[in-house]
Structures are given as C-alpha cells and as structure tokens.
Amino acid sequence: MATIERVEVLVTSPGRNFVTLRITTSDGVTGLGDATLNGRELAVASYLEDHLAPLLIGRDPARIEDTWQYLYKGAYWRRGPVTMTAIAAVDVALWDIKGKVAGLPVYQLLGGRSRDGVLVYCHASGTDVEELLDDVARYQEQGFQAIRAQAAVPGLSGSYGVRKGQLYEPAATHLPDEQAWSTEAYLDFAPGYLAKVRDRFGFGFHLLHDVHHRLTPIEAARFGRSVEELRLFWMEDPTPAENQEAFRLIRQHTTTPIATGEVLNSIWDVQGLITEQLIDYVRTTVVHAGGITHLRRIFDLAALYGVRTGSHGATDLSPVTVAAAVHVDVSVPNFGIQEHMGHTAETYEVFRGTPRLANGMLYPSDEPGLGISYDDEVAARFPYDAKYLPVARRLDGSMHDW
Numbered sequence: 001m002a003t004i005e006r007v008e009v010l011v012t013s014p015g016r017n018f019v020t021l022r023i024t025t026s027d028g029v030t031g032l033g034d035a036t037l038n039g040r041e042l043a044v045a046s047y048l049e050d051h052l053a054p055l056l057i058g059r060d061p062a063r064i065e066d067t068w069q070y071l072y073k074g075a076y077w078r079r080g081p082v083t084m085t086a087i088a089a090v091d092v093a094l095w096d097i098k099g100k101v102a103g104l105p106v107y108q109l110l111g112g113r114s115r116d117g118v119l120v121y122c123h124a125s126g127t128d129v130e131e132l133l134d135d136v137a138r139y140q141e142q143g144f145q146a147i148r149a150q151a152a153v154p155g156l157s158g159s160y161g162v163r164k165g166q167l168y169e170p171a172a173t174h175l176p177d178e179q180a181w182s183t184e185a186y187l188d189f190a191p192g193y194l195a196k197v198r199d200r201f202g203f204g205f206h207l208l209h210d211v212h213h214r215l216t217p218i219e220a221a222r223f224g225r226s227v228e229e230l231r232l233f234w235m236e237d238p239t240p241a242e243n244q245e246a247f248r249l250i251r252q253h254t255t256t257p258i259a260t261g262e263v264l265n266s267i268w269d270v271q272g273l274i275t276e277q278l279i280d281y282v283r284t285t286v287v288h289a290g291g292i293t294h295l296r297r298i299f300d301l302a303a304l305y306g307v308r309t310g311s312h313g314a315t316d317l318s319p320v321t322v323a324a325a326v327h328v329d330v331s332v333p334n335f336g337i338q339e340h341m342g343h344t345a346e347t348y349e350v351f352r353g354t355p356r357l358a359n360g361m362l363y364p365s366d367e368p369g370l371g372i373s374y375d376d377e378v379a380a381r382f383p384y385d386a387k388y389l390p391v392a393r394r395l396d397g398s399m400h401d402w
C-alpha cells in the first residue's frame with residue numbers, strides 16, 4: 001500500500017497570494033489542493049503545516065472519506081473558514097492523487113459527466129454606467145452568456161465589484177482600504193443602471209448582480225422587488241448570510257432569485273437556507289467548504305430541495321480550485337452556474353493546465369486527476385506579499401459589512 005510521504009505548503013504571489021498544498025505518496029504520485037483564504041492566508045498555511053501535515057504522514061492516500069472525517073471530527077473544533085479551507089486542501093489533493101492513480105480525470109470518479117461543459121458568468125463593471133455598458137458589450141463579444149454587472153455608486157469611494165486593472169482584485173493594499181457606503185445612494189442608483197443594461201442588450205443573456213452583504217432583509221426585499229421585471233438570474237448575497245432566517249423575509253416579498261454562501265463553510269451553515277428553500281443557488285466552493293467530499297454533500301442536499309449550485313470563483317480562488325470546481329460542476333445533477341474571473345498571466349505560469357474556456361463555458365481537463373501542475377521555479381519568483389480586503393464605513397464613520 002502506498003502511503004503519504006511528503007506534505008508541502010507552498011506560498012506564492014504571482015499577481016496575488018495563493019497557498020497550495022502538495023501531497024506526495026511513497027509511489028511518487030503528487031496531488032494539489034488550494035488552501036487560499038484571502039487576507040488570512042498564513043493562518044491556513046500554519047494550520048496545514050503545524051497541525052495537519054504531521055497527522056497525514058504514513059496514512060493511506062486512497063482513504064479520502066476517512067481522512068476527511070479524521071481531520072474534521074479529530075479537531076474537536078468544528079467548521080470555520082480556516083479549518084474548512086485546510087481540510088479542503090487535503091481533500092482536493094487526495095482526489096487529485098486518486099485520479100492520477102486510476103488514470104482518470106476527477107469528474108469520472110464523481111460519476112462522469114452530467115453535461116458537456118459548465119456555464120460560467122463573468123464580471124462586467126464600470127466606474128460609471130457608460131463604462132459598465134461598454135464592458136458588458138466586450139464580454140458579449142467574447143461569447144459570455146451570463147454577465148454580472150456592477151457600477152460604482154456616484155459619490156462613494158471604492159465601490160465593491162468594480163475593476164481597476166484587468167482583473168477585479170479587492171485585496172489590493174497592505175492595510176485594509178477604507179471605503180464609503182450609503183445604502184440610500186446604492187438603492188437609488190443600482191436598479192436604474194441594471195435597467196439600462198437590459199435596455200441596451202435585451203433579455204437574450206443572463207444578468208446577475210452582487211449586493212455583497214450590504215442590505216438589511218427588508219432593504220434587500222425592496223431591492224429584489226424593484227428589479228423583478230429585469231429578470232435577474234440572481235441577486236447575490238443580499239444580506240449577511242450568518243442569519244439564515246433573514247432570507248425568509250426577503251423571500252416573502254420578491255421573486256428575484258437569491259444566491260448566497262461564498263463565505264459559508266459547511267453543510268450546517270446552509271442547512272436552513274436549503275431545506276427551507278430560502279435560496280435558489282448555493283455559492284459554497286470547493287476551497288472554503290471542505291473540499292470535493294464536503295461540497296458534494298452540500299450539493300446533494302441542495303438537489304433534494306430544488307436549489308442549484310453557483311459556486312464562488314473570484315481571483316482569490318486558485319486555478320487548482322477552478323479545476324476542481326469544474327470537475328464537480330460537470331458531474332452534479334443540480335448544477336446552476338459557475339463564477340469565472342480568470343487569473344493573471346503570471347498565475348497561469350505557476351499553475352498550468354487550466355480548464356478550457358469557450359463560448360462562456362468551461363470544460364474540464366481529461367488529464368488524470370485535476371489536470372493542474374505547479375511550477376516551483378516560477379513560483380519562487382513571486383514571494384508572499386501581505387494584502388488585505390477593504391473595509392466599508394457608513395457615511396457617519398461606523399463600520400458596515402464588506
């Protein structure tokens with residue numbers, strides 16, 4: 001029997017920080033897992049290096065489920081982003097190894113394809129409405145069938161979701177950037193620019209919008225109702241998701257579909273949202289929700305209640321997660337959509353073999369395992385560079401949800 005012989009935590013910053021776990025077996029097979037937790041990267045690196053690596057050496061790499069239970073139940077301290085990201089990295093690396101040993105892509109181990117490719121949505125944004133409309137046109141020309149639209153709210157510094165360079169990258173400063181927020185200004189502005197997107201481009205594509213946890217339940221209900229005739233694919237994170245009950249109130253007032261879950265980490269965090277049918281799309285991801293093993297459990301629960309998948313896929317999710325996500329997405333019966341932002345050229349030099357993108361769809365690799373390799377030499381050129389996500393303050397100076 002092969003055993004786990006080496007466990008390495010690799011930290012690199014090719015345009016942004018990524019933490020990657022590499023497990024090597026006594027047969028020389030390697031597996032990769034993403035362990036990136038934006039703005040708190042080194043906490044997960046330490047969890048892996050100091051607390052999980054010693055437990056993994058000598059274990060059977062084929063026992064994925066048992067290893068998951070061993071790390072989750074064995075910790076005693078349950079759930080939470082650091083724990084669940086660390087367990088996810090181990091889990092995904094073991095799926096990668098299993099695929100390589102079997103000579104099969106991971107999606108074949110998950111039951112094979114349920115669809116040919118995976119519908120993705122991209123991010124259009126603008127510092128004003130004209131720039132946003134130009135961006136939507138640009139993405140349509142590239143073949144995207146689903147587009148998220150965000151414009152900077154006039155008078156507020158640094159609206160979330162608005163790109164500055166080529167890619168949207170919110171973790172851009174060495175200390176958290178202080179941004180301003182006014183719910184009144186947002187609610188007066190956002191429905192109007194979303195209407196302009198529909199006026200200009202019609203209804204022949206999916207339009208999405210992210211509220212980024214900014215509203216109270218009743219404000220979110222008002223927003224959802226005000227955009228009903230625009231037929232959004234979803235309004236994302238209308239309100240902070242820790243309070244699952246809040247979504248009941250939103251639901252009672254609007255038919256605009258609701259997506260949430262990118263900051264949630266376990267099946268327990270989304271249980272009520274799913275079983276009470278308070279959301280339409282669950283946005284938990286491979287990397288932050290315990291890996292392929294646990295995410296499939298969440299998605300299976302969601303399938304029972306007519307909730308579809310819509311996993312997070314921003315730039316802080318490494319190409320290892322993108323690959324793993326596409327293997328899951330292509331196989332589960334209740335797939336909805338996958339977020340896709342892409343990465344910098346430097347990132348793709350470190351992580352090679354990203355899934356193929358064509359006509360707004362991602363296609364998994366047919367290489368054994370995940371189909372991603374890690375170039376140590378290139379990675380060494382990009383040392384860790386501490387960066388934080390911004391914070392939001394209301395106009396009176398008090399903290400708001402970012």
Ligand SMILES: O=C(O)C(=O)C[C@H](O)[C@H](O)CO
Binds near residue numbers: 262313316389
């Ligand atoms: O992609 C999204 O929907 C986001 O909200 C992006 C997040 O702000 C980002 O991933 C935080 O790390």
